[in-house]
Amino acid sequence: MFTVALIAVLISLVLAMIRAIIGPTMFDRVLAVNSTATLAVLSLALIGFVAGRPEFLDIAILYTLLNLIGTLAVLRYFHPNEN
Amino acid sequence: MEAIIDLLSWLFLVLGGFFCITGMIGLIRLPDFFTRLHGASVTDTLGAGFIIVGLVLQSGFTLVTAKLIIIMGLILLTSPVATHALAQAALHAGILPKLDHDETGGHIAGEDE
Numbered sequence: 708m709f710t711v712a713l714i715a716v717l718i719s720l721v722l723a724m725i726r727a728i729i730g731p732t733m734f735d736r737v738l739a740v741n742s743t744a745t746l747a748v749l750s751l752a753l754i755g756f757v758a759g760r761p762e763f764l765d766i767a768i769l770y771t772l773l774n775l776i777g778t779l780a781v782l783r784y785f786h787p788n789e790n
Numbered sequence: 791m792e793a794i795i796d797l798l799s800w801l802f803l804v805l806g807g808f809f810c811i812t813g814m815i816g817l818i819r820l821p822d823f824f825t826r827l828h829g830a831s832v833t834d835t836l837g838a839g840f841i842i843v844g845l846v847l848q849s850g851f852t853l854v855t856a857k858l859i860i861i862m863g864l865i866l867l868t869s870p871v872a873t874h875a876l877a878q879a880a881l882h883a884g885i886l887p888k889l890d891h892d893e894t895g896g897h898i899a900g901e902d903e
Contacts, residue, residue, distance in 0.1 A: 722818055738830055772868075
């Protein structure tokens with residue numbers, strides 16, 4: 708049952724990467740990369756359950772935090788009050 | 791009891807995969823940046839939520855469940871923050887929402903009824 712959900716998440720990852728490649732503006736690309744990171748967290752958790760190794764969940768927690776920091780770090784460059 | 795939990799877990803995992811694919815199809819097909827934000831939010835809340843509930847049902851009362859709940863809490867905290875910052879940065883960069891009939895003359899879509 709984890710394999711079915713993992714396949715669905717991987718299909719979603721492909722769709723998000725398509726938007727990240729063809730995105731007309733920079734913000735579309737940032738949004739697609741943000742969704743990619745969320746789907747990567749989900750796929751890490753599912754891979755941990757498929758392989759029977761729950762240590763993957765620690766990597767998933769770390770990746771969630773890196774996702775927020777990465778998105779905000781990219782958006783700092785476009786903030787209007789930036790001096 | 792085991793069969794009921796397995797059935798519920800199947801249901802939640804399949805629903806989570808369905809909402810993940812739905813949100814990403816929205817990310818591909820919706821016409822505007824601000825509507826694409828909506829599509830991405832479907833994946834972040836419903837897809838991640840259903841998949842993690844399905845995993846929690848399989849793992850029982852262990853440390854794995856605590857880690858999964860921490861992951862879900864972090865996603866629910868960080869995803870709206872990232873979406874809000876992204877929408878604000880896009881508005882300040884001059885991207886306007888796409889309207890059916892543009893009568894506002896360049897203003898943000900508002901309460902002009």
